[in-house]
Amino acid sequence: MESAARRPRTRIQQEKRELILEAALEVFSVNGFRGSTVDQIAEAAGMSKPNLLYYFRSKEDIHVTLMQRLLDTWLAPLRELDDVGDPMTELRSYIRRKLEMARDFPRESRLFANEILQGAPRVMPMLEGELKVLVDEKVGVIKGWMRAGKIARTDPYHLIFSIWATTQHYADFDVQVRAVLGPDRGADGRFEDAARFLEQLYLNGLKPAR
Template sequence: MSVGTRAHRPRTRIQREKRELILEAALEVFSAHGFRGSTIDQIAEAAGMSKPNLLYYFRRKEDIFTTLIHRLMETWLAPLHELDNVGDPMTELRGYIRRKLEMARDYPRESRLFANEILQGAPRIMLLLEGELKALVDEKAEVIRGWMRDGKIARCDPRHLIFSIWATTQHYADFDVQVRAVLGPDRGGDGRFEDAARFLEQLYLEGLRP
């Protein structure tokens, strides 16, 4: 059962729809105002329901936020899970860069939600960062080290390689207003993500060739 719910029985279709409505409204509110700047009243208003009705589904603001963050992390970490030591390193890294840029394009609110939490010191997700995320990065760092030992890519610090891919791809979500303003109307449309993908592929793949 998800955090903060009252029901112990399987949810009805209407209950599932109401929860999704609340989560969608909360994502909009949290991504705009951060956790501290958001209130249950704001989320209820955005969801078009009364505060008591919302509290039937989630007891606290923290429960809504935690549900969103865990859903976000599951989505965001999927491409890193797919990084495979069996495949060709350049193909694997190209695919990872592309999938991360697609997420920057398709999930900008989720990216801002995560960034706000990190800027506050990650008080609600530190255990997740130190546990599940660290374990996954450690695992994929070993995959990258294996490619280095086999002479398939140039030597580098695998964790900082992963960090830098996160930074360069998520920039296009967290700083999208800046990116579009600087690129201007001719290059600031949807094609900016394809332009970014080609550049980042060149930057990383050429830099990592042995």
């Protein structure tokens, strides 16, 4: 049992670790790291605390594992931003994908937001490394589009930031959005309206001058 944490051998270990990560996502995404307790996660996973700590060495171990998995899926939409496609179509697809992620994986978005809000103590290296490299690359693509006159000239970094902000807002600030809009319009309607608005804003906002 010396390596239960590093490479799950049995079927049970595989399943239970997944169960724990799912429960931890639920708890961490609401309360943050310091605000969450191992007992809460264990209860959400339907097991005792010592049993949970048999599968993960520590609370931090769970969080680190969760964050590593998260970043990959989280950056996938940006990775797909393609040089060869039509710029406006590419950007619209990117915005739509990011908005769908905010709708379908709000807990992941909130977990990430919590981590960043607290100064990114556990993912700073990934931000300065992997993330920066990816953004720099895509900024190059966008600059190419601007030079070719396909979209308006503007700051590509802040363009990406604004897309992140506007889309993730619907996951991170969901309760505020719901409070302001009222209960009339359901979740589907909210995201439809958001998609329509953002599409209009960015397509008009980035239309090349001339």
